[in-house]
Amino acid sequence: MASNAPVGKPTDMSSPRLPKVAGIDSTVPAPPHTVAPLPGVPSAAPPSDAALPPGVLIQDRLASWVSDLTTLHELTERLIKTDSLDGALREMLGAGAALVGARRGMAVLEPADGLGPTSTIGLGLAHADLGTIETVPRGSGSYGRLLDGLPEADPPGAGLPDADPPGAGLPGNGPTAPRRPARVPEPIAIRDVRTEEGLDPRHREVAARLGYAASYALPLATEEAGRLGAAVWLYDEPAEPDERRRHLIGLYGRFATEHLARLLQVERARARVATVTEELLPSRLPRVPGVRLAVRHLTGPQGGGDWYDALPLPEGALGLAVGSVSGTGPSALAAMGRLRASLRAYAVMEGEDPVAVLSDLELLLRLTEPARSATALFAYAEPAQRRIVLAGAGHAPPLVVGDHRTEFVETSLSAPLGMLTCWEAPSVELSPAPGETVLLYTDGLLRRTGDATDRAFARLHAAASSVPRTDRSDPGAVADHVLRTLLPGGLDPAVEGEDVVLLAARFE
Incomplete structure (x- = not known):
């Protein structure tokens, strides 16, 4: 009977192992989640700061990057399936809330060229709540500062001028210089509405009434599309997204803006067709x-x-x-x-x-x-x-x-x-x-x-x-x-x- 005994450590040899994905050992524990992820979407989380061996630390970072890419892929797949401006804004708000770790938010569609359409969509906010937020002076609210802080000269899709001025291209005149792309402002984070300097008293009053203590506002704008609007997420407690979350929401926000720009063109084309049809x-x-x-x-x-x-x-x-x-x-x-x-x-x-x-x-x-x-x-x-x-x-x-x-x-x-x-x-x-x-x-x-x-x-x-x-x-x-x-x-x-x-x- 002794001759039939297994050689080595039976437990190590026979214990099941989880499969490896993309060369990453799945036995390495995933970093803890700090925010509940969207249903069916893996949530991104920063790597642990605990002291780890160099090899494990690299694997942990790779796993985190793969998680980030997977998250963005899933969220952008959901967004691209929307075929209306309201649907895209609602999807963007929900995805952004998961990325920045907030529970409520609002998105304002207000194209810089003034041709519309305009709308305001809320997440976890009733229609009356949105009206209350809009009573805050525009210059004090973070989304209002983003909307008013962009140049108005570059409409969505701005690129080269529509036509060269007289004499362009003739000897001595040279070609027309391309139009400068629209400037994209930085997001605005208010960590604590109660202690933030420069806020209007009405802003603090509205925050206390609605029960939020901090906000993070993201411009819906790119250099190519121009300014389309802004989104702001509200925190129940003083907080702000860390650098990694800012990076993720920035990437997602740029993709969402380009998608909104395409839907905006379609919506305007439909409106023009409907107007012509009614006139005929x-x-x-x-x-x-x-x-x-x-x-x-x-x-x-x-x-x-x-x-x-x-x-x-x-x-x-x-x-x-x-x-x-x-x-x-x-x-x-x-x-x-x-x-x-x-x-x-x-x-x-x-x-x-x-x-x-x-x-x-x-x-x-x-x-x-x-x-x-x-x-x-x-x-x-x-x-x-x-x-x-x-x-x-x-x-x-x-x-x-x-x-x-x-x-x-x-x-x-x-x-x-x-x-x-x-x-x-x-x-x-x-x-x-x-x-x-x-x-x-x-x-x-x-x-x-x-x-x-x-x-x-x-x-x-x-x-x-x-x-x-x-x-x-x-x-x-x-x-x-x-x-x-x-x-x-x-x-x-x-x-x-x-x-x-x-x-x-x-x-x-």
Whole structure:
């Protein structure tokens, strides 16, 4: 039995060992955490100051650096997934609180070029708390000093001048010098609000009311992006982040600023597209005896070519139109504006014949924009007689909603404008009963549901049938109910897709 005894130290040889990662012995104890990390994110902590052998000290530092890199990687991955300014500010506030060891904070978005948008987001602070902080004189608050201390001449994205001055590049004049990048101020740390010199008494009063004793403010600015805003984190006790934490939040803050700058450009582009779209569509709906109108128009991020119109015509008649131009972006918006203006002219000249109106529109589209197609529906309505004559070009049929029926109007199948050498389709006449509402809509309403065409039509019919009787006297309430039922989450502005137009006409 003795000959079968193991050689050496059985405990040392057979005891399990944790695997090594990147050459670092995982048996070396990790430095203690001083702040609770974010869920699922490793927290960075400074190395121990205790006396350690040189090899262990190097390994400890390497482990700390790897932890820092892992932390920043995880936090920036979370941030890059945000697609809105508010979402990015909230994510940045939460990540920054973990990095600096604070519990509450606020972020102010205030671009230096003054073009907006502006907003204030709080972490662990109610709306009333943010209002209370804003009562502190701007020059006394740390974030206010950061916002006002930057030059205003360099907007986000400032680089070389847009154009050289006269004579630049000619012999003797030389090239234009590049614009100097914006200066980025240093963060502001207030270790103890009660003893800090130069603070306004109102600042100390607000700090006592809200229960914070220290703050750390970081500018949301880089030399390339300029000044976008500032963030400030609040401590419950006198404190300030050490050098290592300052370095980490500085790195993260620069990345967050660049991400915010990109989102700011997208937000401004969306706002410009929405403004242009609204300017190309009717500013208000006309008032015509015998009919009440309501419209709902939802625009995607790039702006589509969906449009609508309601035009008073001679002898108390009314022209109703909806349509969609192929494509998205500025070119589609321009084409939509030209098409709508042309249809208004044709409707005034020969609105009693919707087929003639669409035939003229098709000829104009084919001659002026041969590479583009469009769908359109035009209805000539006589509210006093409750009579409608309509024609459609590749467009979805209208839907009649009333107390006794909810049904689609039977129209003939026709091709979109610009698809055939010569477009032509017969018109359809209908007579809505008193109190019935006729819904005209674009294809975007069906396609935004994400269902197949047959399923989308069935859902639209079910949504219109389920309108409460108390709401059927209001065309706006009918339109709102249909939209809420078909698109319960609304139209996500970050998701590319077609616009949605819903025009409701209730006949008295």
